Amino acid sequence: MTESLLSVRDPLLSVRDLRVSYQVGRNFVHAVDGASFDVPKGSITGLVGESGCGKTTIARALTRVMADNASISGGQILFDGKDLAKIPEREMNALRWRDIAFVPQSAMNSLDPVYTVEYQLGEVLRRRGGLDRRQARARCEELFEMVGIDPGRLTDYPHQFSGGMRQRVAIALALALNPKLIIADEPVTALDVIVQRQILDQLKELQERLGLSVILVTHDISVVAYICDRTVVMYAGKVAESGTMQATLTAPSHPYSMGLRNAFPDLQSAAAGILTPIEGAPPNLANPPAGCRFKQRCPFALDLCGAEPPVIEVAPGHPVLCHRAKESAALRIDAARTETWMASA
Structure with missing residues (x-):
């Protein structure tokens, strides 16, 4: 994605063409393959998508706390003028917790059971x-x-x-040393819905009071709608679409984003008993398909989707990785129909 398509005024974090690979035997699985997005200062950015799309891998790469077989194989992570993908480990270690803090999915993963809090x-x-x-x-x-x-x-x-x-x-x-950026990886997934809302309200209140920037990793689009200012939609290691929460949820321009929106129940669809799934599963990233990675599940796929899709800016600061992004207004009408997705199954 080019700078013009991604530009957010005065971002705290800029991820550019990030690539993260896992070595499995003699092979490499490219879990993140050219991801680019910005995180503005003093805002909450939601990183959303299905399990296995690369969300947590990105979150871990930003702090460079990764599995032994994982490595950053390309791209930049620009934070306060420093490329976190390339600075020495000693310098990176000085940034952890002080400038960048991490909230894990399970709090017990960060708390030692034999010591007091x-x-x-x-x-x-x-x-x-x-x-x-x-x-x-x-x-x-x-x-x-x-x-x-x-x-x-x-x-x-x-x-x-x-x-x-x-x-x-x-x-x-995570807040102990007044960091500038907090990365929260599925922080409410294991909690019941009432406690989820309490934690999200607490996080939002702290973010506004302290002027924090937050990256919220989640598979739950309702969490994004409730708390986030911006959305980065991930699919199969790539950023399918990014922009303001309002734009990506109310007027999504990538077919995958449209499918996610359909799978999010509102009052009308819940009353009618309608919940439209995206049939199928994401591709195997050990051997991803050529061209658009969503084409096998997409009801709008054409022959041209066998080629790598371009990044198209459908509105200022709203890039979409899709050949048909300029047709998104018409596609949204068809995407709202359950039969559209059933026909592609």
Whole structure:
């Protein structure tokens, strides 16, 4: 994607043609294959798509905390003037937690069950933040109040908290050193819907109050609609479409985005019992098909989709990876019909 298609005024993070590969035996699986998008300052950007589309791989690549067999094989990750894909590990390590923090899908993955929460928070504040014990204790109390937990529970162990409260602790850990960017990987997936909303409301309130930039990784398009300012739609390792939340959800221009929108129940469709799935599964990235990677599931695929699709800007700051992006207004009408998707199954 070219700079003109992606330009967001004064972005905090700019990902350009990012490629991340996993070595499996003698072969390489390109889990992220040329992804480009911007994250504006002081906003929430949703990274959305099916399981296996490359969302978490991108999230891990941004912090360079990846599996042993994973590597960044190309592209740039520009953060505050630095290319995170290329800076030395020592310099990258200095950025982690202080400038870029990570909230995992399961809070227990970031909490040690044999230490109190205060000890774990305090260790970060003392070792990475340079605070003494008294200052660290005061900051722990401030962080707990910030995420809506009674500071009196600092001496509790992780297993003494509910799932929702553990997720709040994980958010407090991420906020400990006042980072500029928080990457939250499916932070509410394992929670019931009531607690999900509480955590999302808490995250949004903190983002606005502290002026944070947030990347929210999710497969749930309703979460994107509820909390995000911008959307990056991933499919089979590529960015299918990106733009404002309003534009990508109310007027999607890539057929995959249209399919995701159909699969998101609103009051009318729920009342009518209508929920339209996208039949089939994403392609095997060990041997991806030539041309458009969505063509085998797309009801609008043509012969020309056997060639690599171009990036077309359907509106300022709204790039779409599709041969038929300029026809999106007409395609949306057909995409709203369940029979359109059933015919392509």
